[in-house]
Every structure is written in C-alpha cells, then in structure tokens.
Amino acid sequence: MPQNRRSDMGKHSRGPVDAYRNTQGRSGSQQKYGAHSKQTLQSRQTRKAPQPQPPKRNYLPLVIGIIIGVIAICLIRFVACSRPIAPQQSSSSTSNASASTSASSTTSSSASSSTSSATSTSANAQLTANEQDRLRTSDSLNNVKPDKRVVYLTFDDGPSSHTHQILDTLDRYGIKATWFVMGNTGHLDYVKDIWERGNQIALHTYEHNYDYVYGSPENFVADISRIGSAVNEYLGFTPTLIRFPGGSVNSFNSGNADAFKQAATNQGWHYFDWNVSIGDSTVPASDVDTLVNNIISESEGCNSCCVLMHDSDPKGTTADALPRIIEYYQSQGFSFDVLVSDSYGYHF
Numbered sequence: 001m002p003q004n005r006r007s008d009m010g011k012h013s014r015g016p017v018d019a020y021r022n023t024q025g026r027s028g029s030q031q032k033y034g035a036h037s038k039q040t041l042q043s044r045q046t047r048k049a050p051q052p053q054p055p056k057r058n059y060l061p062l063v064i065g066i067i068i069g070v071i072a073i074c075l076i077r078f079v080a081c082s083r084p085i086a087p088q089q090s091s092s093s094t095s096n097a098s099a100s101t102s103a104s105s106t107t108s109s110s111a112s113s114s115t116s117s118a119t120s121t122s123a124n125a126q127l128t129a130n131e132q133d134r135l136r137t138s139d140s141l142n143n144v145k146p147d148k149r150v151v152y153l154t155f156d157d158g159p160s161s162h163t164h165q166i167l168d169t170l171d172r173y174g175i176k177a178t179w180f181v182m183g184n185t186g187h188l189d190y191v192k193d194i195w196e197r198g199n200q201i202a203l204h205t206y207e208h209n210y211d212y213v214y215g216s217p218e219n220f221v222a223d224i225s226r227i228g229s230a231v232n233e234y235l236g237f238t239p240t241l242i243r244f245p246g247g248s249v250n251s252f253n254s255g256n257a258d259a260f261k262q263a264a265t266n267q268g269w270h271y272f273d274w275n276v277s278i279g280d281s282t283v284p285a286s287d288v289d290t291l292v293n294n295i296i297s298e299s300e301g302c303n304s305c306c307v308l309m310h311d312s313d314p315k316g317t318t319a320d321a322l323p324r325i326i327e328y329y330q331s332q333g334f335s336f337d338v339l340v341s342d343s344y345g346y347h348f
C-alpha cells in the first residue's frame with residue numbers, strides 16, 4: 001500500500017512538471033520568434049533573463065475532490081439500490097395503520113385493498129415485512145412458551161357494530177389485537193379497517209352453525225374455507241390462523257376432536273384456543289365491572305395470556321370494558337401482541 005501511495009504521488013507530481021515543460025516550450029518558441037523579428041539587444045537580454053518561475057500547480061486538492069466525488073456517487077447508487085422495493089399497491093390502498101407505540105410487531109398496513117380475488121401468492125407479494133409477519137405460516141415455534149409477560153387480546157364472532165369502538169380504543173392505547181371473524185355478521189367489510197389499522201385477521205367460521213361445522217371434518221374445512229374466501233375478497237389474501245367455534249375440543253366434536261385438528265393441520269391452518277376468558281357469553285351480557293373482574297381472576301398466574309372476548313352486537317359491555325382491561329394488563333407489566341402462526345399455541 002505505501003508503494004502504491006508513493007507511485008500515485010509520483011504520477012501526480014509529474015503532472016505539474018509536464019505542464020511546466022509545455023509552458024516553457026511555448027514560451028521559448030515565442031521568444032525565438034521575437035528574436036528574429038526585432039533582433040535587438042534588449043530582446044536578447046530579455047530572452048536570457050531568468051524566467052519567472054510559474055507558480056507550481058498543486059493538483060492534489062483536485063484529485064482528492066474527484067476521488068471524493070466518485071466515492072459519493074458510488075455511495076448514493078449503493079443506497080438507492082439497497083433500498084427495499086416499495087410494494088405495489090392498488091390505487092385505493094392508502095392505509096397507514098398507525099405510528100404505533102405498541103409492543104406489537106405490527107405496524108402500518110399497505111395490504112392490498114384490492115377487492116379482486118387475487119391469489120394469495122400475488123397478494124402476499126404486496127405485503128411489507130411486518131404484514132407478512134402477521135401471516136407467517138411456520139409453526140417451528142408453536143410450542144415454545146414465551147419468556148416474557150405478553151397478552152394477546154382476541155375478539156371472536158366479529159366484525160360487528162362495536163368493531164370501530166374497539167379499534168378506536170386500541171388505537172388510543174397504541175395496542176393491536178386479533179380478530180377471529182365470521183362471514184354473516186353484516187359487517188364483514190370491516191375486516192379491511194381492522195387489518196389496515198394494524199391488527200390481525202384470523203378465521204372463525206362463516207355461519208357459526210355447530211351442527212354443520214362439526215358434522216364432519218369435510219364440513220369444517222368447507223366452512224373455514226368459505227370465510228377465508230370471503231375475507232380474501234376484501235384483503236386480497238386468505239388468513240391461515242383459525243379458531244374453532246367453541247374451541248378445538250368442544251361438546252360437538254369431543255369424541256372426534258383429533259380428526260378436526262388433523263383436518264386443520266392438513267390445510268396448513270394454525271388454530272388457537274385461549275387460556276383467559278372474559279366471560280362475555282352470558283345472556284344478557286355482563287356489566288363492565290363483572291367483565292373486568294373476570295379478566296383479573298382468570299389472568300392470575302398467567303404469564304402469556306390469550307384472552308377470549310367477543311365482538312358481536314349483543315356484547316357492547318365488552319367494548320366498554322376494554323380500556324380498563326388494557327390498563328389492568330399494563331399495570332401488571334404485560335406487553336401486547338397479535339397472534340401469528342408461531343405464537344405460543346393455546347391448544348385445548
């Protein structure tokens with residue numbers, strides 16, 4: 001390296017000399033012409049007089065400037081080329097889900113808002129890394145318990161007339177949740193709002209008809225596939241996270257639950273039960289105090305809580321209780337997250 005540096009310096013140092021020589025040559029020629037034309041002593045004296053030394057040109061700053069310029073251009077090109085390619089979006093896809101302060105791994109959503117039934121593959125190609133994180137299909141960590149206090153707020157049976165109240169509450173606290181949605185609530189189009197505000201969309205059932213869904217594993221697959229296709233119409237992809245109506249083991253499939261679980265696995269679906277229930281299935285709905293107390297008692301000793309709640313028209317008190325529920329978990333040091341396929345699986 002030192003030799004190279006010296007070599008470079010040698011080249012650089014020759015520049016001024018050559019330039020000087022050229023200057024001298026031209027000057028000499030001019031002087032010679034002058035001598036022939038005037039033939040005066042004065043001119044000869046002038047010719048013989050010591051030539052003023054031309055100022056030595058220092059090319060070093062120029063060379064350094066060029067090198068810096070080249071490096072700058074290379075850096076700019078490198079940065080430009082290494083920038084991730086922005087996902088292609090349909091013109092109506094202008095979501096900006098949140099400058100979230102949530103512990104959730106989800107952020108803004110630019111999921112396709114295409115209403116076309118684009119294939120899952122092409123839709124996924126439009127998702128950012130964070131969005132794909134919500135869609136991960138690997139179950140490599142499915143049975144690894146988290147080592148931090150985390151709570152997954154989940155809402156079944158929505159969307160409903162309370163969905164936007166819940167969304168507003170979540171946004172106010174900078175928290176994301178997971179919806180296990182149904183197809184026949186009359187509000188399925190809200191899945192777009194849920195998703196674009198950074199929450200997770202998972203599948204529950206199309207009609208919540210236990211007799212049909214648990215009539216056979218084939219019926220179950222058909223029903224989940226149906227709600228999956230319906231969601232795809234709004235989001236441009238088909239979620240792979242599901243929750244069995246009534247849980248993966250219930251009174252309708254208790255003798256044959258494994259066959260239904262296997263059917264789900266065969267479809268590449270990841271199912272989630274729960275380990276905390278708000279207890280909002282009663283009719284009429286419980287009041288807010290009761291719901292909050294249910295949460296507190298059910299969460300005792302829970303380090304990673306998957307909380308079952310409902311987002312359905314008769315469950316308005318659940319939406320009303322949500323701020324107190326969030327504040328309770330915050331006071332206990334929990335962080336909040338959405339379910340993804342490799343979240344700890346709460347399986348009955």
Ligand SMILES: [Zn+2]
Pocket residue numbers: 156157204208245246
């Ligand atoms: Zn349900």
